[in-house]
Amino acid sequence: MELQIGGARVRCLAPVDLAYSKLAAGREKDSEFVAALLHHKIVRPSELQRLIAAAKVEIGTIIEDRLKLVLSKLERRRQTARQQKPDSGRGMGI
Secondary structure, three states: OEEEEOOEEEEOOOHHHHHHHHHHHOOHHHHHHHHHHHHOOOOOHHHHHHHHHOOOHHHHHHHHHHHHHHHHHHHHHHHHHHHHOOOOOOOOOO
16 A cells, blocks of 8 residues: 655555454464454454455464454453443432
């Protein structure tokens, strides 16, 4: 991906490519980073799954498993966050 920044043209990874490389690295901090990209909708799971499907079978399987793990952790966090939201005062009548 190329961007124009000021007077310079720079090349950088597309967010989905960055997420893929982080999953390939497989470190916990990289999984957290991918979870943040997914949570903030910078990368969509379908984009990442499409890239994984195009990979060689051995690494694609490993990365797909890591993505499933990240997605399940993200879903658990979302459920926890929903459960911790205040009740908005319902049932608090005097």
